[in-house]
Amino acid sequence: MLFLPRWLPTIVLFVAGIGYLTTVAGTTTAIQLEVDDQHRGRVMALWSIAFLGLRPVGALLDGFVGHEVGLRPAVLLMAAPAAVVAVGLAVAGRRRASAAGAPGGRSTR
Numbered sequence: 001m002l003f004l005p006r007w008l009p010t011i012v013l014f015v016a017g018i019g020y021l022t023t024v025a026g027t028t029t030a031i032q033l034e035v036d037d038q039h040r041g042r043v044m045a046l047w048s049i050a051f052l053g054l055r056p057v058g059a060l061l062d063g064f065v066g067h068e069v070g071l072r073p074a075v076l077l078m079a080a081p082a083a084v085v086a087v088g089l090a091v092a093g094r095r096r097a098s099a100a101g102a103p104g105g106r107s108t109r
Contacts (some may be wrong), residue, residue: 004084024051031043031047065077
């Protein structure tokens with residue numbers, strides 16, 4: 001069993017919370033700045049539903065899977081879609097950078 005001092009998880013969770021809040025605020029700001037004025041309300045409503053409205057469903061699913069197969073498999077199962085999306089976005093970003101000839105992208109020549 002791994003024993004940690006009581007203060008270490010507190011610091012880790014504090015840093016994770018700052019990262020979470022920064023990401024949410026930055027993403028919300030970027031969406032509001034990029035969307036046309038005529039569509040901003042609709043887009044933000046969809047963002048709110050996707051971001052806030054689906055979290056209880058995910059938590060319910062995670063709890064069910066955790067109860068049935070255990071906590072570690074539940075965490076891995078619930079993290080897998082995020083990992084797939086992250087890899088997909090990284091590949092798409094590299095392709096876009098390569099097509100634009102930006103540094104950091106692979107050249108097709």
